[in-house]
Amino acid sequence: MLIGFLNLGKIKVQDLKSMDAVHVVNATTMRINYIAMDRADRANGSPLKNKKVPLAITHAIDRATILRELVGGSSIVIRSACFPSQFGFTQDVTKYSYVPALAKNI
Numbered sequence: 001m002l003i004g005f006l007n008l009g010k011i012k013v014q015d016l017k018s019m020d021a022v023h024v025v026n027a028t029t030m031r032i033n034y035i036a037m038d039r040a041d042r043a044n045g046s047p048l049k050n051k052k053v054p055l056a057i058t059h060a061i062d063r064a065t066i067l068r069e070l071v072g073g074s075s076i077v078i079r080s081a082c083f084p085s086q087f088g089f090t091q092d093v094t095k096y097s098y099v100p101a102l103a104k105n106i
Helices: 010-017 052-059 063-071 100-105
Strands: none
16 A cells, blocks of 8 residues: 655745745655554564554544645655556556544454
8 A cells, every 4th residue: 555645845845935046936846754553463463463453553544634734845645655657657556545433443
């Protein structure tokens, strides 16, 4: 499961915009931030080994709010490990919606 956001952090952009000698341009980059869950149980006894736990976590992540509040700009939510202009990019992957009630009931 990957959660991706493309761009420089919103707080950093605000800091840079406040500097007189800096001109900030809103443009996309190939920077991708994501969360990976280790289901291989390398942590010995991790709850992530239970298939339901990563699924619940996935439904509990509000990607749109993270994007809007932390990243901002022209960033987009992507659902695979590639930037849209990269060879092999696809959005033809399982899409998990933000459904907190479902996350609690899994």
